Amino acid sequence: MASSTLICNTEPWKDLKAHVDDIKKTHLRDLMNDADRCKSMIVEFDGLVLDYSRQRAFQDTIDKLLTLAEINSTEDRSVLHVALRAPRDKVISSDGKNVVPEVWKVLDKINEFSERVRSGSWVGATGKALKDVVAVGIGGSFLGPLFVHTALQTDPEAIAFAKGRQLRFLANVDPIDVARSITGLNPETTLVVVVSKTFTTAETMLNARTLREWISAALGPQAVAKHMVAVSTNLTLVEKFGIDPNNAFAFWDWVGGRYSVCSAVGVLPLSLQYGFSVVEKFLKGASSIDQHFYSADFEKNIPVLLGLLSVWNVSFLGYPARAILPYSQALEKFAPHIQQVSMESNGKGVSIDGVPLPFEAGEIDFGEPGTNGQHSFYQLIHQGRVIPCDFIGVAKSQQPVYLKGEMVSNHDELMSNFFAQPDALAYGKSLASQVRKQLNVSRTKGEPVEGFNYSTTTLMTKYLEAKSPIPSDPTTVKMSVAELKERHLTATTTVNGLRDRLRQKRLLLLDTDVSAYAKNAGRSAVSFGQTDLVCCRTLQGHTGKVYSLDWTPEKNRIVSASQDGRLIVWNALTSQKTHAIKLPCAWVMTCAFSPSGQSVASGGLDSLCTIFNLNSPIDRDGNLPVSRLLSGHKGYVTSCQYVPDEDTHLITSSGDQTCVLWDVTTGQRISVFGGEFPSGHTADVLRVAYPIYSSRYLIHFIVSNHWWRSSPALFWGILCVSINRSNSKMFVSGSCDTTARLWDTRIASRAVRTYHGHNGDVNTVKFFPDGQRFGTGSDDGTCRLFDMRTGHELQVYYQQHGDNDVPTVTSIAFSISGRLMFVGYSNGDCYVWDTLVAEVVLNLGSLQNSHEGRITCLGMSTDGSALCTGSWDKNLKIWAFGGYRNVVSP
Numbered sequence: 001m002a003s004s005t006l007i008c009n010t011e012p013w014k015d016l017k018a019h020v021d022d023i024k025k026t027h028l029r030d031l032m033n034d035a036d037r038c039k040s041m042i043v044e045f046d047g048l049v050l051d052y053s054r055q056r057a058f059q060d061t062i063d064k065l066l067t068l069a070e071i072n073s074t075e076d077r078s079v080l081h082v083a084l085r086a087p088r089d090k091v092i093s094s095d096g097k098n099v100v101p102e103v104w105k106v107l108d109k110i111n112e113f114s115e116r117v118r119s120g121s122w123v124g125a126t127g128k129a130l131k132d133v134v135a136v137g138i139g140g141s142f143l144g145p146l147f148v149h150t151a152l153q154t155d156p157e158a159i160a161f162a163k164g165r166q167l168r169f170l171a172n173v174d175p176i177d178v179a180r181s182i183t184g185l186n187p188e189t190t191l192v193v194v195v196s197k198t199f200t201t202a203e204t205m206l207n208a209r210t211l212r213e214w215i216s217a218a219l220g221p222q223a224v225a226k227h228m229v230a231v232s233t234n235l236t237l238v239e240k241f242g243i244d245p246n247n248a249f250a251f252w253d254w255v256g257g258r259y260s261v262c263s264a265v266g267v268l269p270l271s272l273q274y275g276f277s278v279v280e281k282f283l284k285g286a287s288s289i290d291q292h293f294y295s296a297d298f299e300k301n302i303p304v305l306l307g308l309l310s311v312w313n314v315s316f317l318g319y320p321a322r323a324i325l326p327y328s329q330a331l332e333k334f335a336p337h338i339q340q341v342s343m344e345s346n347g348k349g350v351s352i353d354g355v356p357l358p359f360e361a362g363e364i365d366f367g368e369p370g371t372n373g374q375h376s377f378y379q380l381i382h383q384g385r386v387i388p389c390d391f392i393g394v395a396k397s398q399q400p401v402y403l404k405g406e407m408v409s410n411h412d413e414l415m416s417n418f419f420a421q422p423d424a425l426a427y428g429k430s431l432a433s434q435v436r437k438q439l440n441v442s443r444t445k446g447e448p449v450e451g452f453n454y455s456t457t458t459l460m461t462k463y464l465e466a467k468s469p470i471p472s473d474p475t476t477v478k479m480s481v482a483e484l485k486e487r488h489l490t491a492t493t494t495v496n497g498l499r500d501r502l503r504q505k506r507l508l509l510l511d512t513d514v515s516a517y518a519k520n521a522g523r524s525a526v527s528f529g530q531t532d533l534v535c536c537r538t539l540q541g542h543t544g545k546v547y548s549l550d551w552t553p554e555k556n557r558i559v560s561a562s563q564d565g566r567l568i569v570w571n572a573l574t575s576q577k578t579h580a581i582k583l584p585c586a587w588v589m590t591c592a593f594s595p596s597g598q599s600v601a602s603g604g605l606d607s608l609c610t611i612f613n614l615n616s617p618i619d620r621d622g623n624l625p626v627s628r629l630l631s632g633h634k635g636y637v638t639s640c641q642y643v644p645d646e647d648t649h650l651i652t653s654s655g656d657q658t659c660v661l662w663d664v665t666t667g668q669r670i671s672v673f674g675g676e677f678p679s680g681h682t683a684d685v686l687r688v689a690y691p692i693y694s695s696r697y698l699i700h701f702i703v704s705n706h707w708w709r710s711s712p713a714l715f716w717g718i719l720c721v722s723i724n725r726s727n728s729k730m731f732v733s734g735s736c737d738t739t740a741r742l743w744d745t746r747i748a749s750r751a752v753r754t755y756h757g758h759n760g761d762v763n764t765v766k767f768f769p770d771g772q773r774f775g776t777g778s779d780d781g782t783c784r785l786f787d788m789r790t791g792h793e794l795q796v797y798y799q800q801h802g803d804n805d806v807p808t809v810t811s812i813a814f815s816i817s818g819r820l821m822f823v824g825y826s827n828g829d830c831y832v833w834d835t836l837v838a839e840v841v842l843n844l845g846s847l848q849n850s851h852e853g854r855i856t857c858l859g860m861s862t863d864g865s866a867l868c869t870g871s872w873d874k875n876l877k878i879w880a881f882g883g884y885r886n887v888v889s890p
């Protein structure tokens with residue numbers, strides 16, 4: 001029924017228009033922090049998981065949009081392409097007639113015909129079987145079939161069915177396309193399928209005549225009957241063209257050309273190539289989504305939601321384009337297909353009455369498979385314009401590749417990009433600042449402050465449920481991802497509630513912090529003279545970013561670990577390198593010196609802790625051999641520390657959410673802390689929910705130099721440990737779950753205490769010299785001092801930075817007395833805090849010879865006379881205390 005009321009004059013539209021201002025006040029990061037909202041924006045159907053929480057919309061927005069949803073009330077035409085894939089017994093009527101039997105009549109005919117051709121019982125003019133097919137058609141008579149063909153071409157089952165056969169397409173009237181489509185083909189063994197709904201489209205008809213000539217010239221005009229068939233609604237013109245009407249496959253006016261892939265348009269050429277049984281699966285998949293569309297409530301209805309979000313983005317928020325980004329090369333032709341489906345349908349500038357629309361309708365669709373697009377137009381999406389994106393990922397690869405020695409499979413590498421990109425877009429502001437930092441420039445005019453891009457992600461998990469790619473992992477659960485995510489969100493809400501109550505109780509007990517107390521007592525900040533702390537050496541030698549360092553008391557030596565895949569042992573007094581150790585796995589994250597100085601340990605993405613005895617003879621290749629491998633972690637090793645005064649014991653922390661105490665001599669695990677245990681760092685259902693896309697990606701990205709982090713919600717690894725020098729049975733760990741935990745090595749089963757306060761990953765922990773307190777540093781930009789026994793947060797150390805971006809804390813160290821705390825930040829600053837009055841007394845980042853990149857690690861020499869810092873600038877620096885006695889004594 002035609003309507004003369006413009007939709008923009010209806011109440012729901014006006015309501016939505018007013019709603020735009022509300023949403024514009026809210027940053028996506030804040031939307032993402034709302035757990036209930038995010039939970040409500042995940043929909044799952046038949047192994048498809050749609051997450052639209054990164055769209056610029058409240059739940060309220062969706063409710064309002066739903067009031068707009070109506071199906072084709074303006075055109076008075078049947079929209080019946082769904083009948084093309086309906087089961088035989090379904091009744092779908094057009095003009096009072098059930099069309100499903102007609103549909104199946106054609107499908108049966110295709111089944112029978114394609115079988116005859118494929119089996120060789122249908123032969124060409126010279127008696128040879130037809131093994132190749134050229135499908136001639138354009139627009140909807142080309143793009144859908146091409147898309148499905150491209151997707152099936154790498155599917156193992158489809159490959160088997162297509163053995164020895166070729167399917168080619170001819171669309172463009174350009175003779176080059178003709179040449180391409182027939183090069184190498186023999187007319188004797190080729191079948192031409194002319195596909196045209198109208199059988200009048202100029203390009204298709206010229207191309208059809210051209211191939212008719214190709215066949216007649218080679219085999220005579222009578223050969224056309226055996227070598228050319230047609231798909232059309234216009235059987236009269238088919239016959240006129242010279243194709244036997246018995247060899248024509250019909251479809252109907254109620255199928256829009258752009259939606260015709262499920263008709264003979266797609267089914268015939270695809271069945272000739274792959275057999276009808278393969279194509280029938282495609283039809284069943286489409287039918288399953290039809291059922292979902294019909295039966296699911298609109299608020300859980302994937303097609304409805306995607307459609308409404310498109311209206312919201314284009315017509316209300318004013319974002320004209322949408323990027324379609326399948327992380328699957330098999331879906332390479334999906335964007336061109338959708339371009340036609342969407343842009344040929346929706347891009348009208350006037351109403352049905354010819355009235356110009358006072359709003360934009362229809363979006364500009366474009367896209368490329370990831371990761372190709374990342375090296376092309378993503379720059380604009382990340383740093384320039386708002387372009388909502390549709391990310392599509394496939395859980396299991398059609399063609400898996402696992403390379404020996406590689407950390408992740410090739411498909412996992414692809415999927416790590418799929419998971420990382422939506423967050424990189426959503427948390428645009430920090431991204432912008434990261435980029436700026438990488439380029440070492442300050443905020444420039446015009447750079448977006450609000451960051452910024454919106455996306456939906458669709459993960460096709462079907463394979464995952466049927467057959468897990470990691471069968472050995474017992475946590476590959478039977479529950480759906482959505483269920484697990486829901487469980488996680490419920491658990492998180494409960495935990496947050498309890499945490500708040502705990503915080504309130506603690507605050508009641510704690511009436512002051514250290515600095516207020518100290519200031520009341522008349523204490524003032526330590527003052528630094530110009531020569532009190534100076535950079536006296538730069539240790540140059542690494543060719544990659546430095547990630548970790550450690551001192552040994554013995555002869556003031558330092559070991560450093562770098563992205564160049566080496567450990568270097570330095571003499572801090574002379575800057576000489578005594579060892580350069582090539583690591584078996586270059587993805588190193590941490591290193592430690594043994595107390596005696598005899599050995600060094602390293603850990604990283606290989607989930608191993610590797611020990612080298614510095615006195616071992618060099619092997620034939622000139623490398624220091626591995627003296628012990630500590631193997632047992634199921635995730636990357638984030639930090640390691642020797643137990644004080646014991647070369648034989650070492651503690652590691654890992655992305656698998658555990659810490660392990662090792663016997664270095666035997667290589668055995670003495671105790672495992674956390675993980676499966678109830679009081680470990682959030683032994684979270686999410687870990688179970690994402691058995692495949694586990695935390696290794698997070699680190700993979702950090703280490704591999706990408707500037708973004710993948711979704712923090714997915715990863716809960718332990719990032720750091722510090723052992724108490726005063727009582728080496730106690731150690732603390734810091735984790736992605738924003739907590740620090742105290743462990744007693746005699747009680748592995750549970751943490752002694754959990755310390756809350758941070759709002760981001762706890763990247764670094766360090767015991768205070770008195771062994772009664774410890775400091776933490778976090779992604780939230782703060783350091784905190786906790787009382788070990790009471791669990792009280794004694795002090796927060798935070799200083800407002802020049803711009804609005806909060807640099808993360810990467811590393812901390814205390815002076816001998818604890819009066820000073822040295823803190824490395826992601827922006828290259830290195831503050832010296834007076835811990836007593838909570839003031840910054842010096843910034844090493846502003847001194848001469850300071851680092852030129854992120855500070856990643858720092859450490860005090862054992863005698864407290866020097867500080868070493870390591871940075872992304874590939875260097876380490878030694879800072880010496882001129883006024884040493886003044887600053888290290890209270």
Ligand SMILES: O=P(O)(O)OC[C@H]1O[C@H](O)[C@H](O)[C@@H](O)[C@@H]1O
Nearest residue numbers: 138139140141196197198201257
């Ligand atoms: O299938 P045909 O009749 O040859 O039409 C081919 C194409 O022609 C036009 O471009 C229409 O806009 C398309 O929707 C259609 O798919």
